[in-house]
Amino acid sequence: MRALLPTRPSSIHHAHCLGRLTPGTVRSLPSSTRPFTTTSPTLTSDLYSSRSNPHRAYYQTHGRALFKCLTLAFLTYQVVYWTWLTLETEEIKDQKNREIKALEAEFRLLDEGRRSHLAEGRGGKGMEEGKAKK
Secondary structure, three states, X not given: OOOOOOOOHHHHHOHHHOOOOOHHHHHHOOOXXXXXXXXXXXXXXXXXXXXXXXXXXXXXXXXXXXXXXXXXXXHHHHHHXXXXXXXXXXXXXXXXXXXXXXXXXXXXXXXXXXXXXXXXXXXXXXXXXXXXXX
């Protein structure tokens, strides 16, 4: 019978009552102990307690701090990645806009040169005559 009861300080304090169980002594047991009408407690909680498993004790002690650290590292990485991506996108846009402006300026120069060349080439002659000379 003693093996079925958990060995917690509250139940150890009332261990003297275990020898003579009467309805009065069962009612006088603290509410933290289990009544005898339910199933027996499993020993898995004792097998996996922090005393017998140092890994579990470590994560129970440091688990929340480790979770916070990993979460903050992930969020920091995401913020830095998003910032880098935004800056890189702006740089590419500026580079493309400069390239477009340079090409437009070159196109204007070429177009003005073509127009002035055509205006000089016509000099009173028709377009067909200018082509015929070439």
